[in-house]
Amino acid sequence: AQKVTQAQTEISVVEKEDVTLDCVYETRDTTYYLFWYKQPPSGELVFLIRRNSFDEQNEISGRYSWNFQKSTSSFNFTITASQVVDSAVYFCALGTGYALNFGKGTSLLVTP
């Protein structure tokens, strides 16, 4: 069975703090894809990153970085120097076929 756990339901930080969103996944498949999506207050789902199971390289995109560790089945997301515009719900998702299994999301609030 596929499962994604985002243990942090809500996180609140002050602007400019770094914050890490945790994602732990379960799957028996050897080929799979991991995703992060952002859902701002406006409600749309914004794609952030896709990583396949054979690529454990960490990735950095501006203030965003992702740490993929197969040994711990984790795909954590770090925002450096957070900004108010980062306030949103963030979803981690696992895909072994084409459909996705989503975690329950982490609500991030960044206050000035």
Place this chain on the structure above:
Amino acid sequence: DAEITQSPRHKITETGRQVTLACHQTWNHNNMFWYRQDLGHGLRLIHYSYGVQDTNKGEVSDGYSVSRSNTEDLPLTLESAASSQTSVYFCASVGPAQETQYFGPGTRLLVL
């Protein structure tokens, strides 16, 4: 530009009525999905299709049906709307290489 659209964006209906939510994509993707989003549950898969005339049940398919008569459209029908189906519904599509899954803007459905 290619896109994925949903209509209506908001819908209020009464218990027992049949409701159809439309999803249209111009990516020419064979793979299309319907998810529902509820507080505390993240996004859950309702139905999906891998091509014309193909439909499959997801995790929470009871009370819903889909049909696929062409590549562009995957309408979702609630046969007899129930209050438990009050939710935000997202349609998505993805190409054959399991690249980014594109989501529509969502439909907010309220069943009274």
